[in-house]
Amino acid sequence: MKSISRTIDELVSGETSTNDETVYIEMTCSEWEKKYKPGLMLDTHDDFKEVMNANPLNVWTEVHASGSFDGIESGLVYCDRLGYYITEVARNKNEVITIDYHAECDDEYAYPDCCEKDCNICEDRFRDKFVTKVKDVFVCNHCKVELNRKS
Secondary structure (H helix, E strand, O other), X not given: OOOXXXXXXXXXXXXXXXXXXXXXXXXXXXXXXXXXOEOOOXXXXXXXXXXXXXXXXXXXXXXXXXXXXXXXXXXXXXXXXXXXXXXXXXXXOOEEEEEEOOOOOOOHHHOOOOOOOEOOOOOOEOOOOOEEEEOOEEEEOOOOOEEOOOO
């Protein structure tokens, strides 16, 4: 299924990024990192020339769509973008891949507090196993700070 950001991009540009042969894939952040090997996040303005010069199948967009989607989308997305990644490994041309940071949350209606995906102290971000539950409290594995995260 297309994200809201991708749909808005298509409405504004008048172009579609999908067709009947499009395959939609969802994966976790760690699966994505292991398979595609992303570099550091690039800025949407300062690094845009580098992003535009990269192979489009190696470009990914980190998106925050105001309460409806937090994650990474394959390809170049303008709407609600936070930054871009260029990966070492290219995706297949007919794939639309989504890494939804909240895909495994227990309560979809509790967003954005349904899960804590980063530690405000050490800024360890978006790792599937970056927290440990200790006596009903989640603790950052990196700096050991307690996080306000629902179980």
